[in-house]
Amino acid sequence: MSRNKEFDEIEVLEKAMQLFWEQGYEKTSMSDLVERMGIHRRSLYDTFGDKHTLFLKAVERYESKVNATLARGVKSSKTATEALQFVVSILICGEEDSPSGCLMVNSAVELAARDADVNKKSIEVFSTAEQLLKEIIFWGQRDGEFSSDYDAEELSEYLHNVGVGLRSMARTSIPKEKLHRIANISMKLLEK
Template sequence: MPRNKEFDYTEKLESARNLFWEKGYHATSMHDIVDAMKLNRSSIYDTYGNKHDLFLKCLSNYADFKEEQYSQALQAKNKGISALENIIRDVVEQTITDNKACLTVKTIFEIVPEDQEVRQFLLKSGKSLHAILEKAIVQAQQNGDLKSESSSPIIARYILSSFSSFWSHYNLTQNKKEVMEMVDFLIEQIKK
C-alpha cells in the first residue's frame, strides 16, 4: 500500500521555485533541489518529475502568482489609467523589494534560446498578463486618459518589456529613485 505524502506540495514547490529563481536553472543541481525541498530524490521524482518537469511546475506556480498580482493591482484601482499605473508601480515595487529579477525575465535570458517547451509555456502565460494590461489600457483609452493612437496590444507589450529594463537599471545602480523616475517617464509616454 503506497504511503500518503507527508508534505505540503505547494510549499515544497515554492522552495524549488525560489532556488531556481536565485541560482538559475543551469546552476541548480539535483543535490541543491534535494537540500532546498528537504525531500529525498525519489519523492521529488515521484511527485514533481525530473528537474525539467519540476522547473516547468515552478514556472507555472510563478505565473499564477504574477497573474494574481496583476489582477489585484488592477482591482485595487479599477479605473483605466489609475489601474494601469497601479499595476506598473506594484510590479516594479515588488521587484525592488524582492531584489531579484522576475523569474520569467531571468528564464527568458537563460533558457528560452535553447528550450522550446519553456519558450512556449512563457508565451502562453505571458498572454494572461498582457490581457490584464490591455484591459486597463482599453479602459484608459475609452476614458480619454491615454491619447496615444498606438494599439492596446503594442502599449501592453511596451510596458511588459520595460519591466526588465527597470530591473536591469536597479541591479546596476541600486538607485530606487532613478527607477521610479523611469516609471514616471513610462507612464507619461503612454499617456501621450
C-alpha cells in the same frame, strides 16, 4: 501499498520556485533542491519527476501567483492610471519576501533559445502580460485618462518590453528611484 506524502506539495514547490528564481535553472542542482525543499530525493522524483519537470511546475506556480496578485491589484484600482501604477510597482519592487527580478524573464533569458518548453511558456506568459496592459490602456482611453493617439495593442507591447527591462534591471543594485523614473517616462506616452 504506497505511503502517504509527509509534506505539503504546494509548500515544497514554492521552495523550489524560490530557489530557481534566486539561482536560475542551470546553477540549481538536485542536491540544492533536496536541501531547500526539505524532502528526500526519492520523494522529489516520485512527486515532481526530473529537474526540468519540477522547473516547469515551479514556473507555472510562479505564473499563477503573479497573475492572481496582478488581478487583485487591478480589480481594486479605481482608475486605469492607478491600475497601471500598481502593475509598474510590481515590476520594479516585486512582492514582499521575493527574490528580485522576475522568474519568467530570468528563465527566458537563460533558457528560451535552447529549451522549447521554456520558450513556449515565456511567449504565453508575455502574451498574458500584454493582454492585461492592453485592457488597462483601453480602460484609460475609454475613460479619458489616456490619450488615444496610439493603438492600445502597440502601447501594451511597448510597455511590456519596458517592463521586461525593468524586471531585469531590478535584479541589479540600480537604485529603485532610477527604475521609477524610467517607468514614469514610459507612462507619459499615455497622457492625454
